[in-house]
Amino acid sequence: xxxxxxxxxxWIAWAACAGTVAFxxxxxxxxxxxxxxxxxxxxxxxxxxxxxxxxxxxxxGAVVAVLLRTxxxxxxxxxxxxxxxxxxxxxxxxxxxxxxxxFNAVTDPFGLxxxxxxxxxxxxxxxxxxxxxxxxxxxxxxxxxEAQRLRGLTVRGPxxxxxxxxxxxxxxxxxxHTLAESMDARGxxxxxxxxxxxxxxxxASTATVVAAAGAALVFASASSAGWxxxxxxxxxxxxxxxxxxxxxxxxxxxxxxxxGGRNP
Amino acid sequence: MTEALRFDDVTFRYPDVAVxxxxxxxxxxxxxxxxxxxxxxxxxxxxxxxxxxxxxPQFTGGTFRGRVSVxxxxxxxxxxxxxxxxxxxxxxxxxxxxxxxxxEDELAYGMENLGVDPAHMRRRxxxxxxxxxxxxxxxxxVRTLSGGERQRVAIAAALAAGPRILVLDEPTSQLDPQxxxxxxxxxxxxVHDHGMTVLLAEHRLDxxxxxxxxxxxxxxGRVRHGAPAEMIRTIGTGPPVAQLGARIGWDPVxxxxxxxxxxxxxxxxxxxxxxxxxxxxxxVAGVDGIVAGYGTHDALRDVHLxxxxxxxxxxxxxxxxxxxxxxxxxAGVHRPSRGSxxxxxxxPRPGVDAALCPQEADDLLFHETVEGEVRATLVxxxxxxxxxxxxxxxxxxxxxxRHPRDLSAGERLLVAxxxxxxxxxxxxxxxxxxxxxxxxxxxxxxxxxxxVARDGKAVVLATHxxxxxxxxxxRIVMLAGGEPIADGxxxxxxxxxxxxxxxxxxxxxxxxxxxxxxxxxxA
Numbered sequence: 120x121x122x123x124x125x126x127x128x129x130w131i132a133w134a135a136c137a138g139t140v141a142f143x144x145x146x147x148x149x150x151x152x153x154x155x156x157x158x159x160x161x162x163x164x165x166x167x168x169x170x171x172x173x174x175x176x177x178x179x180g181a182v183v184a185v186l187l188r189t190x191x192x193x194x195x196x197x198x199x200x201x202x203x204x205x206x207x208x209x210x211x212x213x214x215x216x217x218x219x220x221x222f223n224a225v226t227d228p229f230g231l232x233x234x235x236x237x238x239x240x241x242x243x244x245x246x247x248x249x250x251x252x253x254x255x256x257x258x259x260x261x262x263x264x265e266a267q268r269l270r271g272l273t274v275r276g277p278x279x280x281x282x283x284x285x286x287x288x289x290x291x292x293x294x295x296h297t298l299a300e301s302m303d304a305r306g307x308x309x310x311x312x313x314x315x316x317x318x319x320x321x322x323a324s325t326a327t328v329v330a331a332a333g334a335a336l337v338f339a340s341a342s343s344a345g346w347x348x349x350x351x352x353x354x355x356x357x358x359x360x361x362x363x364x365x366x367x368x369x370x371x372x373x374x375x376x377x378x379g380g381r382n383p
Numbered sequence: 384m385t386e387a388l389r390f391d392d393v394t395f396r397y398p399d400v401a402v403x404x405x406x407x408x409x410x411x412x413x414x415x416x417x418x419x420x421x422x423x424x425x426x427x428x429x430x431x432x433x434x435x436x437x438x439x440p441q442f443t444g445g446t447f448r449g450r451v452s453v454x455x456x457x458x459x460x461x462x463x464x465x466x467x468x469x470x471x472x473x474x475x476x477x478x479x480x481x482x483x484x485x486x487e488d489e490l491a492y493g494m495e496n497l498g499v500d501p502a503h504m505r506r507r508x509x510x511x512x513x514x515x516x517x518x519x520x521x522x523x524x525v526r527t528l529s530g531g532e533r534q535r536v537a538i539a540a541a542l543a544a545g546p547r548i549l550v551l552d553e554p555t556s557q558l559d560p561q562x563x564x565x566x567x568x569x570x571x572x573x574v575h576d577h578g579m580t581v582l583l584a585e586h587r588l589d590x591x592x593x594x595x596x597x598x599x600x601x602x603x604g605r606v607r608h609g610a611p612a613e614m615i616r617t618i619g620t621g622p623p624v625a626q627l628g629a630r631i632g633w634d635p636v637x638x639x640x641x642x643x644x645x646x647x648x649x650x651x652x653x654x655x656x657x658x659x660x661x662x663x664x665x666x667v668a669g670v671d672g673i674v675a676g677y678g679t680h681d682a683l684r685d686v687h688l689x690x691x692x693x694x695x696x697x698x699x700x701x702x703x704x705x706x707x708x709x710x711x712x713x714a715g716v717h718r719p720s721r722g723s724x725x726x727x728x729x730x731p732r733p734g735v736d737a738a739l740c741p742q743e744a745d746d747l748l749f750h751e752t753v754e755g756e757v758r759a760t761l762v763x764x765x766x767x768x769x770x771x772x773x774x775x776x777x778x779x780x781x782x783x784x785r786h787p788r789d790l791s792a793g794e795r796l797l798v799a800x801x802x803x804x805x806x807x808x809x810x811x812x813x814x815x816x817x818x819x820x821x822x823x824x825x826x827x828x829x830x831x832x833x834x835v836a837r838d839g840k841a842v843v844l845a846t847h848x849x850x851x852x853x854x855x856x857x858r859i860v861m862l863a864g865g866e867p868i869a870d871g872x873x874x875x876x877x878x879x880x881x882x883x884x885x886x887x888x889x890x891x892x893x894x895x896x897x898x899x900x901x902x903x904x905x906a
Binding site for chain 2: 228254255262263265267268271272273281282284286289293294296297299301302303304306307309311312313
């Protein structure tokens with residue numbers, strides 16, 4: 120099951136800080152370290168099998184983002200400098216995706232709904248339901264494709280597409296309709312709410328927030344005060360630098376991977 | 384006695400449908416009663432249930448006349464959410480109602496909406512977990528549960544909100560016999576000890592007829608209600624004991640095995656009928672020492688099985704025993720991690736050597752007409768063929784021009800069976816083909832499967848429905864924990880079981896399986 124020890128709010132802070140760090144640098148050393156840190160945190164906090172799949176999808180998305188961004192260079196002057204620049208921009212984008220993938224894998228969107236302040240409950244629930252559509256559709260596509268195959272219909276190409284698309288879409292619509300009905304029938308939107316077993320804020324949560332905020336502050340100060348190089352020169356490309364202070368800051372982001380941790 | 388639920392002259396038409404789904408319905412369900420809605424598939428039961436908390440007409444549109452009051456409140460004057468404290472509703476497809484992710488949170492969701500005090504809420508969640516034996520699942524994600532588990536969670540979530548009236552649409556369709564018994568016993572306890580009112584729709588009358596004290600009989604939107612025995616006699620269906628009673632003139636007709644035993648006291652039926660010759664031909668399919676599972680969990684362990692031409696093999700066993708996995712292995716879509724599977728002399732080609740009708744019939748249906756749907760299968764194997772033949776064989780030729788979406792759940796299931804059978808594969812597999820299936824449709828399905836087997840094919844079907852198994856099987860394989868624990872002719876395997884014995888066996892002893900057998904022997 121999901122680790123109970125780090126509060127979803129702390130995960131939001133962690134993801135925001137890690138994202139900030141990735142946002143202010145294009146230095147591949149720091150970015151690659153962020154991939155490693157994200158994976159480490161994911162590996163120690165991932166919950167059920169289905170989240171492993173969604174993390175993999177984010178990972179693939181990140182790699183695709185790097186490749187596509189790098190490929191953009193073919194629309195302009197192809198030079199080593201341009202390629203390096205595009206690659207680093209892509210790597211930054213990919214890093215942000217990987218961080219989001221980790222966040223997605225270690226928290227439950229519906230857990231976030233439950234901690235949302237009362238006034239934000241409705242939009243948070245709508246967002247969580249919207250987020251759950253993608254994995255449900257993926258599952259539904261797999262099931263329908265298999266069912267059609269078992270009656271001898273192989274879904275391949277546009278002519279056979281309806282055999283896949285129609286059941287998936289109709290089921291999706293039906294499910295959405297049933298869910299809306301069910302939520303209303305179960306009293307959703309009566310306006311008075313209480314909260315079941317709110318997750319406690321733990322020391323591990325505080326430590327996660329403090330460490331992540333520290334990392335973000337160090338990078339922010341390096342970015343504004345310019346005491347370290349965050350954007351290595353690409354024309355011509357030089358070997359990137361690695362400031363020990365900044366590496367230490369990234370290491371702070373790995374803290375939740377060391378504490379909390381998976382349940383036995 | 385006060386009325387929990389009252390329908391006054393209710394007539395309702397769905398938008399763009401000429402025939403009313405409910406036609407002048409007058410029903411009163413007294414507080415503290417256990418009421419059953421019974422009638423053929425598509426006769427308006429689900430519509431009535433959904434009208435009980437105003438989902439019909441508030442979510443469906445259409446034209447509505449008359450008045451429904453629930454706990455004294457008019458369902459037109461209040462949106463469904465304002466009735467949530469009084470009435471809870473569990474629809475046919477239990478997975479679709481889940482809002483949150485964890486089982487425990489799902490149980491609390493309704494109470495959170497009602498603003499129940501947190502300490503009270505916690506206590507009620509714990510009680511409900513115990514009541515439906517869900518404690519081991521409390522921290523699981525609802526998306527990872529099996530069909531039977533989902534069904535119990537959906538019922539628990541409805542109960543936890545603490546309604547006075549609970550409305551359930553086929554609440555045991557995916558449960559094994561023991562699981563169904565447990566759920567019904569829990570409902571019965573709530574009715575008896577806490578004065579709750581329960582209204583449920585169910586086709587498997589053998590499971591529920593003995594528990595209820597009011598029956599609402601449906602016939603094309605028209606409704607009559609009264610004592611269960613009387614209603615079951617007037618609508619001409621019922622659990623096997625009642626069917627037998629009606630055939631041989633017992634009055635009143637018995638509803639339970641116990642009543643039937645009393646009435647049958649003087650009848651001596653020995654010896655039991657000799658089992659039909661199984662008519663086995665050559666081996667169609669075989670699995671040899673297979674192990675198969677998901678991740679680290681083995682759903683099947685070391686299974687050996689040979690299936691012959693002319694056999695109808697019924698797989699039974701509790702939820703999670705490995706029935707569906709075995710079907711998927713035979714179909715060639717789940718590769719076993721050990722052992723071999725052979726269908727028609729080679730590794731099964733899905734849809735060619737083996738065809739499977741899935742649990743969710745709707746996963747198949749995409750055409751605008753029923754006929755087109757069957758033709759799609761024929762075209763896929765390069766035939767122009769006659770779709771009508773398959774519809775005829777299932778007794779649904781009359782639906783050929785209809786849109787599958789407009790049919791009832793039971794009718795759609797028969798269409799799905801036709802689509803799958805039209806592959807003409809030598810091995811026909813069916814996973815739990817019972818949701819929404821009323822007794823007449825079930826008879827058609829059984830007759831069809833017999834014809835398929837006579838044709839020299841083999842049928843393997845997984846079901847929890849013991850009466851369907853008793854009527855259809857030439858052989859029963861019982862699974863537990865992924866291993867076959869019994870394999871033989873139905874009279875022996877079912878006659879030997881406390882949980883899986885059909886009603887005729889319970890009344891007249893091992894060997895007696897169907898109403899027809901007993902009625903013939905008595906006549």
